[in-house]
Amino acid sequence: MKNLFNLNLFLPILSGILLTLAFPKWNLWVFGFLGLIPLFWALTQAKNSIQSLLYGFLFGLSHFATLVYWIVYTLTRYGELNLFFSIFLLFLMCSYLALYYALGLTIAYRCHIFDSPTLTKGLLLSLAWVGIEWLRANLFTGFPWGQIGYIATNISLVLQLAEIGGVWFLSFFLVFTNYFLFLLFKKLSENQGYLKTFLGLHTLGFFLLTILVMVFGFYLKTRWEKIIKEEPKKIKVALLQGNIPQEIKEAKQLETSFQVYRNLALKVLKEKPDLILFPETAFNFYFPYETKHTVELLRLLTDIGAEGKKFNLTPRIVFGTFRLSYTEGKPMAYNSLMVWDGKDFVDFYDKVKLVPFGEYVPLVEYFPFLKNFSVVTDVIKPGFSKNLYVPLDTGFIKVTPLICFESAFGEILRQRLKENTQLVFIATNDAWFGQTSAPYQHFQMAILRAVESRRFTIQVANSGITGVIDPTGKVLIKTPLEKEVVLTNSIKPLYHPSLFVKTGHILGLTGFLVLVLMAITLILRRFLPSS
Numbered sequence: 001m002k003n004l005f006n007l008n009l010f011l012p013i014l015s016g017i018l019l020t021l022a023f024p025k026w027n028l029w030v031f032g033f034l035g036l037i038p039l040f041w042a043l044t045q046a047k048n049s050i051q052s053l054l055y056g057f058l059f060g061l062s063h064f065a066t067l068v069y070w071i072v073y074t075l076t077r078y079g080e081l082n083l084f085f086s087i088f089l090l091f092l093m094c095s096y097l098a099l100y101y102a103l104g105l106t107i108a109y110r111c112h113i114f115d116s117p118t119l120t121k122g123l124l125l126s127l128a129w130v131g132i133e134w135l136r137a138n139l140f141t142g143f144p145w146g147q148i149g150y151i152a153t154n155i156s157l158v159l160q161l162a163e164i165g166g167v168w169f170l171s172f173f174l175v176f177t178n179y180f181l182f183l184l185f186k187k188l189s190e191n192q193g194y195l196k197t198f199l200g201l202h203t204l205g206f207f208l209l210t211i212l213v214m215v216f217g218f219y220l221k222t223r224w225e226k227i228i229k230e231e232p233k234k235i236k237v238a239l240l241q242g243n244i245p246q247e248i249k250e251a252k253q254l255e256t257s258f259q260v261y262r263n264l265a266l267k268v269l270k271e272k273p274d275l276i277l278f279p280e281t282a283f284n285f286y287f288p289y290e291t292k293h294t295v296e297l298l299r300l301l302t303d304i305g306a307e308g309k310k311f312n313l314t315p316r317i318v319f320g321t322f323r324l325s326y327t328e329g330k331p332m333a334y335n336s337l338m339v340w341d342g343k344d345f346v347d348f349y350d351k352v353k354l355v356p357f358g359e360y361v362p363l364v365e366y367f368p369f370l371k372n373f374s375v376v377t378d379v380i381k382p383g384f385s386k387n388l389y390v391p392l393d394t395g396f397i398k399v400t401p402l403i404c405f406e407s408a409f410g411e412i413l414r415q416r417l418k419e420n421t422q423l424v425f426i427a428t429n430d431a432w433f434g435q436t437s438a439p440y441q442h443f444q445m446a447i448l449r450a451v452e453s454r455r456f457t458i459q460v461a462n463s464g465i466t467g468v469i470d471p472t473g474k475v476l477i478k479t480p481l482e483k484e485v486v487l488t489n490s491i492k493p494l495y496h497p498s499l500f501v502k503t504g505h506i507l508g509l510t511g512f513l514v515l516v517l518m519a520i521t522l523i524l525r526r527f528l529p530s531s
Contacts, residue, residue, distance in 0.1 A: 008042045008045045008046070008051075008055065009042075009054075009055075009058065011038035011039060011041055011042035011055075012038065012039045012042050012055040012056070012058040012059035012062070013058050013059070013062040014038045015035055015036050015037070015038045015039035015059050015062075015063075016039075016058070016059045016060065016061070016062030016063030016064075016065075016066065017062055017063070017066055018031040018034075018035030018038070019031065019032065019035045019036070019063050019067075019148065020062075020063055020066040020067045021035075022035060022151045023067060023146065023150070023151065023437070023441055023444070024437055024440030024441050024443075024444055025437045025440040026437075027154070027440075029151050029154040029155075032148060032151030032152070032174055033151075033174060033177045033178060033181070034177075034178060034181050035178070036175065036178035036179075036182070037178060037181055037182045037185060039055065039059050039105075040114055040178070040179065040182040041182065041185070041186075042055045043055055043056075043105065043108075043109050043114045044114045044115065044186070046109060049106055049109065049110060052105060052106040052109035052110075053102045053103070053106050054102075055105070056098070056101045056102035056103070056104070056105035056106060057095075057098045057099065057101070057102035058098075059098070059101055059105075060094070060097055060098025060099070060100065060101035060102060061091075061094050061095060061098040063098075063146070064093070064094035064097045064098065064146065065090060065091070065094045067145075067146045067437075067441075068090070068093075068094070068145065068146070068438075069090070069436070069437075070433045070434075070436035070437060070438040071086075071089070071090050071093065072086045072087055072090050073433065073434060073436055074432050074433060075089060075090075077434075078246060078250065078432060097136060097143065100132050100135055100136045101132060104128060104129070104131065104132035104135075104515060107128065107515065107518050107519050107522065108124075108125050108128055108518070110522050111124070111518050111521070111522065113125045113128075117179065117182060117183040117186055118183070118202065119180070119183075119202050119205045119206065121179075122176050122179035122180060122183065123176065124514065124518070125175065125176075125179055126171075126172045126173075126175040126176040126179065127172065127510060127511045127514040127515075128511065128514055128515045128518060129148075129171060129172070129175040129511070130168050130171050130172050130175075130507060130508060130510070130511025130512075130514075131508075131511035131512040131513070131514055131515030131516070132511075132515065133147050133148070133149075133167075133168070133171055133508075133511070134168070134508040134509065134511055134512045135512060135515075137409070137411075137508075138411075141356050142353075142409065144167075144408050144409060144410075145408055145441070146441070147171055148170075148171045148174050148175065149162075149167040149168065149169070149170030149171035149172075149173075149174060149448075150167065150170070150441075150444050150445060150448060151170075151174060152170040152173065152174060153444055153447045153448055153473060156217070156221065156472070156473060156474075157213070157214045157217030157218055157221065158170065158173060158213060158214070158217055159217070159447075159448070159451055159473045160216075160217040160218075160220040160221045160224075160451060160472065160473075161173070161213060161216065161217055161220070162448055162451040162452050162473075162500070163220055163452060163454060163498055163499050163500050163504075164499055164500070164503055164504075165503065165504065165507040166410045166414070166452055166500060166504040166505070166507070167410055167448055167452075168504075168507040168508040168511060169507055170448075172507060172511070173213060176206075176209075177206075177210075180202070180206045183202060184198065184203075187200075221472050224454055224471050224472050225472060227471075227494065227496055228470065228471060228472075228492060231492040231493075231494060233394070233492060233493055234490045234491070234492055235274045235275060235392065235397070235423075235490065235491055235492070235493060236271070236272065236273045236274050236275075236488060236489075236490050237273060237274065237275045237276075237277060237458060237468070237488070237489060237490075237491055238265075238268040238271060238273035238275070238276045238277065238486060238487070238488050239277050239458060239460045239466050239467075239468070239486070239487040239488075239489075240261060240264045240265060240268070240276065240277065240278050240279070240282075240460065240486055241279065241461060241462065241463070241464060241466040241479050241483070241484065241485045241486070241487070242257065242260045242261050242264060242278075242279065242282065242462060242484060243260075243431075243462065243463050243464070243482055243483055243484040243485070244256060244257050244260060244282075244431070244462055244463075245431065245463075246429075246431040246432055246463075249281070249284050249429075249431070249462075252284065252285065254283065254284070254285060254293055254296070257282065257283055257284070258283070258296055258297075258300055260484065261278065261282060261283075261300070262300055262303070262304075264484070264486050265300075265304050265315075265317075266303070266304065266307050267486060268486045268488060269304070269307050269308050269310075269311055269313060269315065270311060271488045272313050273313075273315070273488060274316065274392050274393065275316050275317075275318070275390065275392065276304075276315055276316070276317045276318075277317075277318050277319075277425060277427070277458060277460045278317070278318065278319035278320055278427070278460065279320055279427050279428060279429055279460045279461055279462040279466075280320040280335065280337075280403050280404055280427040280428050280429040280461075280462065281320045281321060281322065281335065281429055281462075282319050282320045282321065282462070283297055283319065283320070283321045284321065284322060285321065285322060286322050286323075286324040286333060287321045287322065287323055287324065287336075287338070288324070289324045289331075290324075301317065301340055304317070305342050305343075308342075314341075314342040314393070315342060316339075316340065316341055316342060316390060316391060316392060317339075317340040318337055318338070318339050318340075318388070318390065318399075318425065318427075319337070319338055319340070320335070320336065320337055320338075320403070320427050320429075321336060321338060322334065322335060322336065322380075323336035323338070323348060323350065332381050333379045333380055333381060334350035334351065334380065334381060334382075334383050335350070335351040335354075335359065335380055335403055335404075336348050336349060336350050336351070336383070337349045337388065337401050337403065337425075337427055339388055339389070339390055339391075341391045346389070346391060347388050347389050347390070348388075349383065349386060349387075349388050349401045349403075350382070350383020350384070351380075351382065351383055351403040351404070351406065352382050352383050352384065352385050352406065352412070353382070353405055353406045353409060353412060354380055354382055354405070355404065355405045359380040360380055360381075360382075385412070385415060385416060386416075387399060387400050387401065387416050387419050387421050388400075388401050388425075397422045397423060397493050398419060398420070398421040398422055398423075399421060399422070399423045399424070399425050400413060400416045400417060400421040400423070400424045400425070400453070400455070401425050401427065402424065402425070402426045402427075402449070403427050403428065404427070404428040404429065404430075406426075407426045407428070407442070407445050407446055407449055407459075408442075408445055410448070410449065410452055410500075410504060411504075411505060413449055413452060413453055414452070414500060414501055414504045414505060417453055417455075417497075417498060417500065417501045418501055420495065420497055421453075421455065422455065422493035422494055422495060423455055423456055423457075423458070423491065423493055424449060424450065424453050424455045424456070424457040424458070425457075425458050425460070426446055426449070426457065426458065426459040426460070427459075427460055428442065428459065428460070428461045428462070429461065429462040429463070430442055430461050430462065430463060430464070430465075431462050431463040435481050435482065439461065439463070439464060439465050439481055440465065442459075442461075442465070443459060443465040443467065443478070446459045446467070446469060447469055447473050447475065448473070450469040450470065450471055450472075450473055451471065451472065451473045452498065452500040452504060453471070453498055453500065454471040454494065454496065454498035454500070455471055455494055455498075456468065456469070456470055456471060456491035456492060456493075456494070457469045457471075458491070463481060463482050464479045464480060464481040464482060464483065464485075465478055465479060465480075465481065466478065466479040466485065466487060467479065468487070468489045468491060470491075471494065476489055477489050
């Protein structure tokens with residue numbers, strides 16, 4: 001019995017590690033479709049709710065500790081925290097995230113989801129899992145990083161269904177596939193025979209659903225490939241990856257940034273781009289109140305415009321900086337994107353979803369010591385949600401901007417797509433994470449955002465990964481990490497609305513309601529007398 005218990009403790013940890021291996025940069029995506037089987041098996045062996053809580057917690061803790069390990073890198077290198085204390089903070093964060101799975105899987109366990117598995121129970125579990133992910137994406141500040149659905153970006157036909165249900169549908173499908181394979185394994189372990197195991201109604205039902213997903217995915221993909229092909233308008237974009245080391249940015253040695261981006265921008269003008277895009281905080285000073293740097297920036301923009309005239313070109317530019325304004329005499333700093341039309345600043349966007357302990361310190365008014373755990377000072381304020389209007393020679397285009405952490409939130413994108421924007425632009429600075437897996441995981445999210453929006457999606461990162469993704473999720477071009485690079489590519493502004501705007505939130509809310517109803521059922525069963 002002791003050996004069995006020890007094995008059961010190992011199984012959820014194994015599932016957590018297998019699930020992490022399905023994400024970049026390991027990208028062993030097949031584990032995303034079967035990595036949960038050990039966890040499900042352990043839950044069948046749980047003797048009580050305490051054990052199910054423990055198994056769910058161990059799964060979440062092992063998964064997130066191996067998925068977002070790069071937090072330790074950032075805290076030690078840029079937060080100047082002790083290694084062991086950084087690991088302790090990672091443990092606290094992962095423990096918090098693991099609680100969602102501990103509680104959600106215990107609800108499923110108490111509802112006998114893992115006893116005598118059936119496809120109906122698999123559907124309920126898959127919806128409940130979506131509910132767990134919806135909760136952690138929305139509760140408190142929200143942290144949707146590492147949702148299992150992102151693994152499906154490796155399967156093109158499955159990925160297309162993100163237009164209908166967002167990452168929620170992809171998570172549903174992957175968990176349902178895991179449960180079906182668990183069902184087969186459970187039947188084999190009960191000596192039900194190969195014929196009954198593999199040729200039962202459960203197998204027929206699963207394959208019908210899978211075929212339906214693939215066929216519908218093929219239809220959606222071919223439909224959007226046709227829309228892309230038939231759109232006559234093209235825009236040539238230039239993406240500037242300056243690869244400014246974070247140490248230089250932190251020291252505010254702006255001479256380096258100005259020189260690097262001057263060289264890159266002047267170099268690319270011969271390609272005659274319609275639009276030049278810079279990364280997040282390409283010029284990390286407080287515009288326009290730091291006069292010296294503001295003058296230098298204006299000089300750079302003027303020089304780019306003058307050089308552009310040699311190629312009969314008026315360069316339009318979107319770049320990242322910190323924007324400072326005064327409200328009732330108080331300085332308010334924002335992480336912003338500015339639009340330059342060749343003569344003047346014509347629009348801007350201030351980041352709305354700030355990074356906890358990266359751009360602001362939550363609850364700092366009650367716990368001032370929390371400032372010691374932040375990698376930057378608590379000065380950045382959230383802006384308000386809006387899109388950018390970018391003027392081109394052929395007229396304006398509407399661009400949905402996402403800065404850094406915002407690209408992890410499909411709901412932010414969905415709300416802004418209601419204006420039927422033509423392009424998605426993600427500006428980020430992932431130099432904080434070096435060559436860890438974080439930049440690869442971040443770019444994977446951009447692929448999903450492209451399919452949800454059905455728009456060409458451009459990500460420009462200070463140190464990479466910079467790239468262009470078409471509306472079917474195909475990566476057209478991308479850069480390596482930590483290289484100074486200029487990319488040029490032609491994209492098409494699209495005007496056909498994505499179904500994601502109307503339906504992308506439904507499955508997430510449905511999953512949450514299913515999880516709540518399961519919990520209410522358990523409460524009623526416990527406190528109401530049975531008839």
